[in-house]
Amino acid sequence: MSILQVEGVVSGYTDIDILNGVSIHIGKGEIVSIIGPNGAGKSTLLKTIIGMLKPRSGSILFDGRDIAGMTTHNIVAQGMGFVPQEKNTFPSLTVMENLEMGAFLRHEFTDILNEVYHIFPVLKEKKNHRATTLSGGEIKMLAMGRAMMPEPQVLLLDEPTAGLSPKLREVVFEKIMDINGTGTTILMVEQNAKKALSISHRGYVLEMGENRFEGEGSTLLEDENVLKLYLGE
Numbered sequence: 176m177s178i179l180q181v182e183g184v185v186s187g188y189t190d191i192d193i194l195n196g197v198s199i200h201i202g203k204g205e206i207v208s209i210i211g212p213n214g215a216g217k218s219t220l221l222k223t224i225i226g227m228l229k230p231r232s233g234s235i236l237f238d239g240r241d242i243a244g245m246t247t248h249n250i251v252a253q254g255m256g257f258v259p260q261e262k263n264t265f266p267s268l269t270v271m272e273n274l275e276m277g278a279f280l281r282h283e284f285t286d287i288l289n290e291v292y293h294i295f296p297v298l299k300e301k302k303n304h305r306a307t308t309l310s311g312g313e314i315k316m317l318a319m320g321r322a323m324m325p326e327p328q329v330l331l332l333d334e335p336t337a338g339l340s341p342k343l344r345e346v347v348f349e350k351i352m353d354i355n356g357t358g359t360t361i362l363m364v365e366q367n368a369k370k371a372l373s374i375s376h377r378g379y380v381l382e383m384g385e386n387r388f389e390g391e392g393s394t395l396l397e398d399e400n401v402l403k404l405y406l407g408e
């Protein structure tokens with residue numbers, strides 16, 4: 176059964192529809208990537224799933240429950256996490272305070288905090304440093320660590336490697352696989368489409384608010400049309 180099933184979702188910011196009936200499904204334990212050109216509606220899709228935008232039609236089932244139209248707070252409480260591309264940490268708080276904020280729904284979080292420190296040793300090293308003093312890569316790690324604190328079943332990541340050097344991108348992709356290894360299902364949007372697909376079980380190509388292609392990560396990487404149109408070959 177799919178842990179997340181988006182069916183025919185129409186959504187947007189003004190009276191113009193940005194998503195024109197997008198459908199995706201994610202199985203428990205999968206890593207799924209969404210790729211596509213700028214402005215395709217990838218971030219809009221994540222924002223709609225997490226409840227920042229209300230779908231105008233269509234359904235969003237999370238573990239069998241319809242969450243379309245629920246508040247973000249409610250959806251997070253049900254086990255979904257979201258790391259937006261920007262403004263994803265509290266700069267004036269320390270690393271540890273940021274992680275504690277992520278656990279706001281929990282009374283006891285020592286185990287998950289240790290798990291986060293295990294995956295991101297740099298966060299343990301710098302736990303008393305203010306987030307403003309972290310590098311771009313460390314901020315990404317902190318944002319992901321913070322999103323892990325409520326132990327979400329599904330984690331949505333918007334451009335987790337944007338703005339990072341090729342070397343740091345590799346590190347972040349490895350961390351995403353580590354998080355997935357703890358049993359967390361991952362849905363990510365990525366510009367580094369090739370690498371993202373290479374670590375994904377499946378992927379979707381969105382264009383102009385519509386589904387274009389879908390398939391296994393490895394299959395999409397070999398698809399001539401996908402290569403030519405979306406992977407720059």
Ligand SMILES: Nc1ncnc2c1ncn2[C@@H]1O[C@H](COP(=O)(O)OP(=O)(O)OP(=O)(O)O)[C@@H](O)[C@H]1O
Binds near residue numbers: 188
């Ligand atoms: N806050 C907003 N208000 C109005 N329109 C918006 C807003 N945010 C995005 N849009 C519009 O929605 C469309 C899709 O944007 P979206 O951010 O979902 O694209 P994207 O696929 O994530 O692109 P990118 O790869 O550049 O991040 C664009 O035409 C954009 O201008």
Ligand SMILES: [Mg+2]
Binds near residue numbers: 217218219
């Ligand atoms: Mg985007």
